[in-house]
Amino acid sequence: DARVTQTPRDKVTEMGQEVTMRCQPILGHNTVFWYRQTMKQGLELLAYFRNRAPLDDSGMPKDRFSAEMPDATLATLKIQPSEPRDSAVYFCASGLGGTSGIDEQFFGPGTRLTVL
Amino acid sequence: AQSVTQLGSHVSVSEGALVLLRCNYSSSVPPYLFWYVQYPNQGLQLLLKYTTGATLVKGINGFEAEFKKSETSFHLTKPSAHMSDAAEYFCAVNSGGYNKLIFGAGTRLAVHP
Numbered sequence: 349d350a351r352v353t354q355t356p357r358d359k360v361t362e363m364g365q366e367v368t369m370r371c372q373p374i375l376g377h378n379t380v381f382w383y384r385q386t387m388k389q390g391l392e393l394l395a396y397f398r399n400r401a402p403l404d405d406s407g408m409p410k411d412r413f414s415a416e417m418p419d420a421t422l423a424t425l426k427i428q429p430s431e432p433r434d435s436a437v438y439f440c441a442s443g444l445g446g447t448s449g450i451d452e453q454f455f456g457p458g459t460r461l462t463v464l
Numbered sequence: 465a466q467s468v469t470q471l472g473s474h475v476s477v478s479e480g481a482l483v484l485l486r487c488n489y490s491s492s493v494p495p496y497l498f499w500y501v502q503y504p505n506q507g508l509q510l511l512l513k514y515t516t517g518a519t520l521v522k523g524i525n526g527f528e529a530e531f532k533k534s535e536t537s538f539h540l541t542k543p544s545a546h547m548s549d550a551a552e553y554f555c556a557v558n559s560g561g562y563n564k565l566i567f568g569a570g571t572r573l574a575v576h577p
Contacts, residue, residue, distance in 0.1 A: 390569045390570060391554065391567045403564075404564075439507055443563040450515040450558070450563070452498065452563070454510075
């Protein structure tokens with residue numbers, strides 16, 4: 349049963365610390381998305397990749413957030429330094445990424461980040 | 465540009481009653497439309513999608529949605545609600561290729577006995 353995995357599932361840290369979240373997309377998927385979900389803002393797209401290349405990271409605060417795909421099996425989202433307003437659930441999703449736009453996204457279980 | 469509006473952030477129904485969750489979209493190209501469900505403490509999962517062809521689409525767990533181009537709507541229905549349907553539901557429209565989606569704000573469905 350192929351699924352997207354995310355680690356850690358929960359992270360509590362103090363303001364100013366670096367946070368790294370990891371995502372393993374489903375094998376064979378070539379698009380990866382990072383979302384942030386909060387009660388106030390709902391589901392926000394932070395960045396997405398196709399064939400490991402960033403296509404759009406306009407939703408991400410550039411000064412503290414960075415997203416990379418070191419290889420096809422790993423995507424990372426890093427926050428440095430973290431702030432209390434970054435507290436949220438961060439989701440990774442992957443998909444087949446065809447140009448038609450009909451493919452679904454498969455979501456991971458999320459990383460719940462709390463910044464004190 | 466594409467956008468999605470979900471009418472009603474919270475919907476409450478009795479067990480066994482009809483579920484109707486509303487979604488309207490805006491798209492400059494023929495849309496592909498999706499409904500996702502999020503159960504507590506989980507990621508989103510696909511309920512159903514409309515791409516082309518039949519405008520009434522059936523999904524998992526007894527849900528269905530009808531694409532109405534004239535009304536720019538894609539409302540989600542289920543004839544009889546079950547307690548296990550309590551969740552948050554998101555409508556989404558494709559935004560260009562590479563399966564990037566624009567999500568609505570979500571509707572939280574409560575089912576009471």
